[in-house]
Amino acid sequence: xxxxxxxxxxxxxxxxxxxxxxxxxxxxxxxxxxxxxxxxxxxxxxxxxxxxxxxxxxxxxxxxxxxxxxxxxxxxxxxxxxxxxxxxxxxxxxxxxxxxxxxxxxxxxxxxxxxxxxxxxxxxxxxxxxxxxxxxxxxxxxxxxxxxxxxxxxxxxxxxxxxxxxxxxxxxxxxxxxxxxxxxxxxxxxxxxxxxxxxxxxxxxxxxxxxxxxxxxxxxxxxxxxxxxxxxxxxxxxxxxxxxxxxxxxxxxxxxxxxxxxxxxxxxxxxxxxxxxxxxxxxxxxxxxxxxxxxxxxxxxxxxxxxxxxx
Amino acid sequence: xxxxxxxxxxxxxxxxxxxxxxxxxxxxxxxxxxxxxxxxxxxxxxxxxxxxxxxxxxxxxxxxxxxxxxxxxxxxxxxxxxxxxxxxxxxxxxxxxxxxxxxxxxxxxxx
Numbered sequence: 127x128x129x130x131x132x133x134x135x136x137x138x139x140x141x142x143x144x145x146x147x148x149x150x151x152x153x154x155x156x157x158x159x160x161x162x163x164x165x166x167x168x169x170x171x172x173x174x175x176x177x178x179x180x181x182x183x184x185x186x187x188x189x190x191x192x193x194x195x196x197x198x199x200x201x202x203x204x205x206x207x208x209x210x211x212x213x214x215x216x217x218x219x220x221x222x223x224x225x226x227x228x229x230x231x232x233x234x235x236x237x238x239x240x241x242x243x244x245x246x247x248x249x250x251x252x253x254x255x256x257x258x259x260x261x262x263x264x265x266x267x268x269x270x271x272x273x274x275x276x277x278x279x280x281x282x283x284x285x286x287x288x289x290x291x292x293x294x295x296x297x298x299x300x301x302x303x304x305x306x307x308x309x310x311x312x313x314x315x316x317x318x319x320x321x322x323x324x325x326x327x328x329x330x331x332x333x334x335x336x337x338x339x340x341x342x343x344x345x346x347x348x349x350x351x352x353x354x355x356x357x358x359x360x361x362x363x364x365x366x367x368x369x370x371x372x373x374x375x376x377x378x379x380x381x382x383x384x385x386x387x388x389x390x391x392x393x394x395x396x397x398x399x400x401x402x403x404x405x406x407x408x409x410x411x412x413x414x415x416x417x418x419x420x421x422x423x424x425x426x427x428x429x430x431x432x433x434x435x436x437x
Numbered sequence: 438x439x440x441x442x443x444x445x446x447x448x449x450x451x452x453x454x455x456x457x458x459x460x461x462x463x464x465x466x467x468x469x470x471x472x473x474x475x476x477x478x479x480x481x482x483x484x485x486x487x488x489x490x491x492x493x494x495x496x497x498x499x500x501x502x503x504x505x506x507x508x509x510x511x512x513x514x515x516x517x518x519x520x521x522x523x524x525x526x527x528x529x530x531x532x533x534x535x536x537x538x539x540x541x542x543x544x545x546x547x548x
Contacts, residue, residue: 170471176529190477206486214489216498223505230512239519246526253533258543260540285526289519296515300508307504314494314501328447329452331438335450336487350473353465 157405160400160416162232168395168421169221172315172387174430176214178381179333182340183208190348193354208336217318224311227304235297240286247285251278298406301399308399312392319389322382334385341378345371377433384429391426394419440488446486453479 136172169328191200216315233239320332330338359367398419401412438446456476463469 165446167458193473209491210486213495215497216502218504220498223502223509227505227509227512230509230516234512234516234519239523242523246523246530250526250530250533253530254470255502257533257537257540260537261544281526281529285522289522292515292522296511299454300512300515302513304505307501307508310497310501311505314497316484317494318491320490323454326451328451330450331443331446331490332487333491336484339450339453339480339483339487343477346457346460346473346476349461351470352472 135252140195157402157412157416158235159232160420161402162228162425164395164416164419165228166225167390167420167427168391169225171391171423171426171430172221172319173218173336173389174427175218175319175333175385176399178209178385178430178433179337179340180338182344182381186340186347189344189351193347193350194318217315219434220311224308226347232295239289244286247278247281250281251275253410254278266382298403301403301406303398309396312396315392316389319385319392334382337381337385338378341374341381345374345378348374364386380429381433383427384433387422387426391419394422438486438493443488446483446490448478449482449486454459472483 187204187206191198191204243303318332320334321330322334322338323330348367348370355367356364398412398416401415405412453476456479458471460469460472460476463472
């Protein structure tokens with residue numbers, strides 16, 4: 127038994143040394159969950175951009191119906207969507223897949239698995255201790271609590287080493303493989319978000335252009351509504367309708383800025399993913415950068431929510 | 438959107454801006470209504486062009502999804518193999534507990 131213990135101590139010492147020198151950067155345990163959160167917020171905000179444009183489109187179509195009802199009446203075929211559900215779904219599916227990648231990455235690299243393993247190893251140690259204290263076992267062999275503890279620690283070190291080894295071998299490679307899809311996704315979404323029209327009302331594209339157009343159309347319909355009904359409105363109702371006009375102008379600007387910031391956050395996400403790869407290879411801590419990205423994303427998200435409430 | 442499509446888009450968008458500016462400047466009446474209807478019609482064209490622009494990227498989004506799913510699948514395999522190590526220690530604990538029980542029962546019969 128003594129030889130057995132000596133052998134285990136030697137293995138244990140070797141393992142502890144190996145684990146301490148070969149495990150993935152400790153920063154990764156902290157960085158990946160922050161990165162996953164940043165991805166979740168950025169993808170949610172991208173979905174928010176599509177939602178806001180679609181909702182505003184429906185609002186303006188309803189405004190047009192109100193203004194034109196006396197002459198055009200209503201036909202259910204007038205109810206349309208801006209984006210074909212299939213086109214929207216293609217984008218949402220990719221955004222969901224990106225979120226799954228980030229959450230699986232966070233799960234694989236988190237300390238939680240190691241803690242879970244430690245817990246299970248402790249249970250294993252307790253079972254071993256219980257076994258060695260039984261009279262039947264003591265007739266076959268003898269083992270002290272110290273010996274059991276050493277064996278348990280050795281098993282724990284071995285298991286941790288296997289977990290860390292697997293992560294060290296695969297994570298940088300998988301994050302590297304995702305660099306291009308993440309960059310390309312951001313690029314496509316940025317193209318979708320596009321630009322607002324310039325001061326001459328040209329050069330716009332994508333969702334920003336569409337949203338700007340919708341707000342402008344909304345202003346036109348509101349003015350037309352006031353023109354048509356102003357003589358029949360009481361002063362308060364008339365004032366309330368007129369007050370909506372400058373509000374719409376301000377909302378158009380702030381809504382456009384939110385889409386612009388969503389696009390900028392996507393560019394930062396690509397940089398963050400690249401920084402994450404660096405962090406797996408070196409011992410860099412990029413948690414502060416990720417936290418800034420999360421705060422910015424949360425602010426954009428809150429804005430989308432407020433826009434949807436206003437509308 | 439390629440440059441020729443963008444040029445068409447810009448032309449209609451400029452027209453829309455001109456029509457809406459004229460609408461806001463006009464006094465209520467038939468002419469103002471006409472400007473609104475014209476602006477609405479041009480707005481529909483710009484909307485269709487924006488819709489087509491987005492549609493033109495849908496295939497790229499679909500193909501990218503496959504790349505993301507592929508890497509996530511490999512991550513899930515890694516996750517399963519780590520879970521396997523955690524599970525192995527659970528099995529080892531059960532084995533020790535079974536030995537414990539076996540020895541206890543055996544001692545009743547054979548000792």
